Amino acid sequence: MKILALEFSSPQRSVAILRRDELRESPSFPNKSGTGETRLPESIVSEIIESGSNAPLTMIDEVLREAKLEREQIDCLAVGLGPGSYTGIRAAISLAQGWQLARPIKLLGVSSVKCIAAQAQADGATGLIDVIVDAQREELYLATYELSRNSRREINPLKIVPLAEARRRAEAGNVLIGPEMPRWFPSGKTVFPRAATLGRLALDLTHFVPGEKLEPIYLRETTFVKAPPPRILP
Numbered sequence: 001m002k003i004l005a006l007e008f009s010s011p012q013r014s015v016a017i018l019r020r021d022e023l024r025e026s027p028s029f030p031n032k033s034g035t036g037e038t039r040l041p042e043s044i045v046s047e048i049i050e051s052g053s054n055a056p057l058t059m060i061d062e063v064l065r066e067a068k069l070e071r072e073q074i075d076c077l078a079v080g081l082g083p084g085s086y087t088g089i090r091a092a093i094s095l096a097q098g099w100q101l102a103r104p105i106k107l108l109g110v111s112s113v114k115c116i117a118a119q120a121q122a123d124g125a126t127g128l129i130d131v132i133v134d135a136q137r138e139e140l141y142l143a144t145y146e147l148s149r150n151s152r153r154e155i156n157p158l159k160i161v162p163l164a165e166a167r168r169r170a171e172a173g174n175v176l177i178g179p180e181m182p183r184w185f186p187s188g189k190t191v192f193p194r195a196a197t198l199g200r201l202a203l204d205l206t207h208f209v210p211g212e213k214l215e216p217i218y219l220r221e222t223t224f225v226k227a228p229p230p231r232i233l234p
Contacts, residue, residue: 001075002045004063005199006092008056009084009112009133010179015059016047016195017067017074020203044196045069056091071099076106078202080193082217083133083141083158084112084179089216097211106208110201111217113158115193117145118201120177121152123191128155130169132178132188138163140184141219160219 001020007013046066048059064071077096082089089112096107116131126147133141140163144156163184170176170185181188 002069002073003076003078003199003202004060004074005078005080005195005202006056006060006095007080007112007115007193007195007198008088008092009080009082010088010192011085012049012051012179012192013056013059013088014047014049014192014195015056015063016199017045017063017069018196018199018203019045044199047194047196049194056095060095072103074099074105076108076202076208078108078110078198078205079214080112080115080195080198081109081215082112083135083219084193086216093214093216096214100211107211107214108202108205108208109214110198110205111158112193112198113141113143113217114154115198115201116178116191117143117147117152117154119194119197120189120191121147122197125175125177125189127175129175129177130166131191132166132176132181132184134180134183135160135219140166142166158217158219 003018005016005018046063048063050059077099079092079096099105100107113131113133117129120129126149129145129147131143131145135141139160141158142161143154143158146153146155166184170187176185176188177191178188179190179192181190
């Protein structure tokens with residue numbers, strides 16, 4: 001299976017292609033049980049990383065060209081669902097939805113926070129870490145993971161916290177990671193969600209969904225205010 005992964009939830013956007021049929025044993029990413037080894041691609045076929053790119057289709061064309069593949073050869077498309085950049089996440093979802101309308105392709109949605117934790121693990125991080133992402137309004141998305149060389153476990157699920165709580169965690173010595181760390185905590189570690197890591201997570205997933213079921217991860221309820229009827233001028 002050839003997987004195209006799109007991760008547009010942070011200021012660093014990336015696109016990657018992975019092949020399921022190129023596998024080896026690796027301790028870097030745990031299996032579903034959170035222990036032992038899992039089978040992963042021996043190498044990423046191709047990955048493009050750009051900062052602030054507004055040309056996702058160009059990135060996709062480039063990664064396909066590097067992989068020497070045509071669009072028709074992609075079997076599955078994995079999308080980072082955030083939380084994060086509203087525009088970036090919506091662009092990735094729209095691309096996936098349009099792709100499935102044109103061709104019978106499988107779709108997967110993956111948490112970008114889980115992707116950040118997996119990327120930190122691949123980079124060698126261990127112990128308890130707090131993953132934080134900007135939630136606007138002086139608030140942050142926060143989830144806590146316990147990482148080891150062979151396992152990754154969610155300790156506290158994703159929630160929205162006030163900036164003050166994250167500051168208290170930093171002052172208490174917690175390890176904070178995320179895509180925009182210098183913005184709040186210079187002592188934290190900047191870790192971006194990468195499409196290659198997203199694709200590796202997707203290799204263990206089978207809950208494929210139709211395009212209309214792909215939804216961004218937002219913990220706030222969406223509210224709408226109905227516009228008043230148009231005024232009738234005398």
